[in-house]
Amino acid sequence: MNDYLYDGTYSSLLGLIYTLIKSKTIPNVIKREDEYISNLFMEPIYLKLENKELINSLKKEVSMLVLYTAYYIYLSNVNNKEMIIYGFIKNAIKYKNTVFYRRDIYVVSEAIRISNQVKGEAHRMKGFLRFKKMKNFYYATIEPTHNIIWIITRHFKDRLKDECWIIKDSKRGVYAIYDLKKVTYLQENDIIKLNLDLSDDETLFEDLWKTFFKTVAIKERENLKCQMNHAPKKYWNNMLEMEDL
Amino acid sequence: MTLKEKLIILSDSAKYDASCSSSGSTRRNSNGVGNAAYSGICHTFSSDGRCVSLLKILMTNACIFDCKYCINRRSNDVKRALFTPEEICEITMNFYKRNYIEGLFLSSGIIKSPDYTMEKIIETISLLRYKYHFNGYIHAKAIPGASEYLLKKLGKLVDRLSANIELPSDSSLKLLAPQKNVDKISTIMDTVKKNRSKSFTPAGQSTQMIIGASKETDLDILGKSEHLYNTYDLRRVFYSAYIPVNKDNLLPSIEMPPLVRENRLYQADWLLRFYNYKVDNLLDKNNPNFNVLIDPKADWALRHMEEFPKEINKASYYDLLKIPGIGPKSAKRIVSSRKYFKIEFKDLKKMGISLKRAKYFILCNGKYFTNMEIFNKRFIESNLILENKEPIKNVGVQLSLFNE
Ligand code: SF4
Numbered sequence: 148m149n150d151y152l153y154d155g156t157y158s159s160l161l162g163l164i165y166t167l168i169k170s171k172t173i174p175n176v177i178k179r180e181d182e183y184i185s186n187l188f189m190e191p192i193y194l195k196l197e198n199k200e201l202i203n204s205l206k207k208e209v210s211m212l213v214l215y216t217a218y219y220i221y222l223s224n225v226n227n228k229e230m231i232i233y234g235f236i237k238n239a240i241k242y243k244n245t246v247f248y249r250r251d252i253y254v255v256s257e258a259i260r261i262s263n264q265v266k267g268e269a270h271r272m273k274g275f276l277r278f279k280k281m282k283n284f285y286y287a288t289i290e291p292t293h294n295i296i297w298i299i300t301r302h303f304k305d306r307l308k309d310e311c312w313i314i315k316d317s318k319r320g321v322y323a324i325y326d327l328k329k330v331t332y333l334q335e336n337d338i339i340k341l342n343l344d345l346s347d348d349e350t351l352f353e354d355l356w357k358t359f360f361k362t363v364a365i366k367e368r369e370n371l372k373c374q375m376n377h378a379p380k381k382y383w384n385n386m387l388e389m390e391d392l
Numbered sequence: 393m394t395l396k397e398k399l400i401i402l403s404d405s406a407k408y409d410a411s412c413s414s415s416g417s418t419r420r421n422s423n424g425v426g427n428a429a430y431s432g433i434c435h436t437f438s439s440d441g442r443c444v445s446l447l448k449i450l451m452t453n454a455c456i457f458d459c460k461y462c463i464n465r466r467s468n469d470v471k472r473a474l475f476t477p478e479e480i481c482e483i484t485m486n487f488y489k490r491n492y493i494e495g496l497f498l499s500s501g502i503i504k505s506p507d508y509t510m511e512k513i514i515e516t517i518s519l520l521r522y523k524y525h526f527n528g529y530i531h532a533k534a535i536p537g538a539s540e541y542l543l544k545k546l547g548k549l550v551d552r553l554s555a556n557i558e559l560p561s562d563s564s565l566k567l568l569a570p571q572k573n574v575d576k577i578s579t580i581m582d583t584v585k586k587n588r589s590k591s592f593t594p595a596g597q598s599t600q601m602i603i604g605a606s607k608e609t610d611l612d613i614l615g616k617s618e619h620l621y622n623t624y625d626l627r628r629v630f631y632s633a634y635i636p637v638n639k640d641n642l643l644p645s646i647e648m649p650p651l652v653r654e655n656r657l658y659q660a661d662w663l664l665r666f667y668n669y670k671v672d673n674l675l676d677k678n679n680p681n682f683n684v685l686i687d688p689k690a691d692w693a694l695r696h697m698e699e700f701p702k703e704i705n706k707a708s709y710y711d712l713l714k715i716p717g718i719g720p721k722s723a724k725r726i727v728s729s730r731k732y733f734k735i736e737f738k739d740l741k742k743m744g745i746s747l748k749r750a751k752y753f754i755l756c757n758g759k760y761f762t763n764m765e766i767f768n769k770r771f772i773e774s775n776l777i778l779e780n781k782e783p784i785k786n787v788g789v790q791l792s793l794f795n796e
Pocket residue numbers: 455456457458459462463464465466500501502569
């Protein structure tokens with residue numbers, strides 16, 4: 148059993164996993180090359196693959212739903228996610244779409260659980276994200292547990308298609324930039340300095356929002372535990388109404 | 393008066409409406425700002441643990457009516473305010489673009505006449521839809537007694553309409569809200585039902601009942617809900633624990649809102665809508681109120697021990713739904729999975745199904761989770777009560793269990 152490395156992209160990971168499954172090779176571990184900690188006993192294998200063809204063949208064997216599930220796992224912050232995707236796809240090839248009913252198989256139940264977690268956080272973030280209005284665009288920072296910026300931008304593109312906006316994942320240094328036409332993703336280093344001057348009415352509406360938030364709560368029904376269960380503290384940093392709590 | 397002062401008055405007086413859902417509509421962003429998310433989105437949670445999804449405000453809190461339970465009733469000496477249509481649009485748009493909200497929930501006290509009030513609401517929402525090109529979610533309150541043609545006009549602009557029935561019986565309504573009457577509310581519901589389509593209240597209609605302001609039992613209340621669901625295709629009946637805001641000798645004086653009772657009604661309502669239960673299964677004349685200590689489904693199961701334990705690998709979908717702790721999602725999962733393998737207790741965990749409550753009522757492959765000796769009503773009942781995590785400080789009755 149060997150260690151296998153990939154360049155970090157989803158297509159390389161899928162290509163590698165498919166190659167391993169087809170050649171009946173069982174990996175010891177699969178890791179991004181930049182996350183791999185080398186050890187003395189093992190020389191890792193880095194395969195250079197033509198991913199496109201591999202992925203096309205994979206697509207013939209499993210459904211889109213399987214590939215989406217795998218993609219969500221790929222975006223998760225779970226440590227051995229590559230091996231879970233490997234196990235999941237192996238089972239998906241074997242059981243086709245009924246794989247989703249095979250939760251008696253540990254790796255399948257883990258795969259579904261993790262993908263649901265990522266999907267769940269993406270859904271929550273559609274609500275918890277807050278834009279600030281700057282002079283020229285709307286600006287939001289998020290610090291999600293999973294790498295979900297890639298799957299939430301479509302929602303905002305549909306909704307705010309006539310406004311320029313930027314969402315920053317400050318944990319991972321990734322920016323999603325919408326320029327009225329398309330969303331571009333950039334890394335921290337690629338960004339020229341942004342003009343973060345607030346629009347003139349920003350403080351007014353922030354104040355109105357905080358006021359509204361405080362007023363709608365019914366004090367006879369106070370239930371802070373319930374509040375915290377639904378809106379976990381880890382998101383409060385970027386929810387301005389929680390600032391004074 | 394500043395915008396902020398208005399917002400305080402007009403959101404404070406709107407907050408007692410329990411509805412805040414933003415689901416059920418697929419409105420698209422054709423050419424402007426916003427769309428609706430079919431599953432609904434919660435944007436934050438207030439300190440009472442409720443989801444905040446819509447900008448919930450009144451157009452005005454001035455009112456010519458004098459409903460006894462209402463903070464805005466004519467006879468109250470409170471500060472009154474009125475939003476202009478532009479003010480409502482500006483706040484909605486600015487909140488929406490900053491992603492604070494899914495949309496607007498606009499209600500109002502009645503000024504001049506029901507028709508005049510409806511016209512004002514329609515003017516505001518038309519402005520929002522046509523001048524501001526807002527395609528997000530809008531829930532509007534229909535004013536009882538307003539003309540049908542206005543209701544039809546409003547229905548075309550919004551995602552959801554509601555008319556609150558507030559009190560479960562005609563006699564209570566007469567006593568506490570003398571200027572409203574049941575007929576006016578049924579007329580609204582009937583019109584909405586008949587006109588509903590993709591372009592007329594796509595998210596349907598809902599209503600609300602206040603719990604504990606009048607003498608009705610849970611049986612009366614839930615019976616009313618069942619009737620409403622069957623007659624008017626309501627999407628939701630909301631229950632709102634009565635909070636005394638006015639002193640009036642027609643109203644009960646209570647220390648705490650009956651939150652546990654409200655919760656039991658929500659749980660039972662859920663059973664009506666998604667579990668195929670009928671009110672008659674849950675309550676009857678000798679048993680007209682829910683057990684405050686145990687949720688309605690578990691209570692039902694404990695009264696029907698002869699139906700349990702159920703074999704997970706064999707029970708039908710509807711039988712699975714009767715098991716405490718198993719909902720539609722879990723039941724579907726079980727039915728589709730057991731074609732492929734025999735389900736054991738350990739598999740249920742992997743399937744994401746909580747065994748905490750279900751374990752007492754099921755067999756997996758012929759096996760009980762522990763010694764069958766504990767399968768008796770008394771034992772299971774006390775365990776369920778002890779495991780109950782709901783706040784019991786608001787039960788409002790003696791906990792007889794602990795005095796035994
Ligand atoms: S009509 Fe509405 S606002 Fe007016 S008093 Fe009755 S409940 Fe309150």
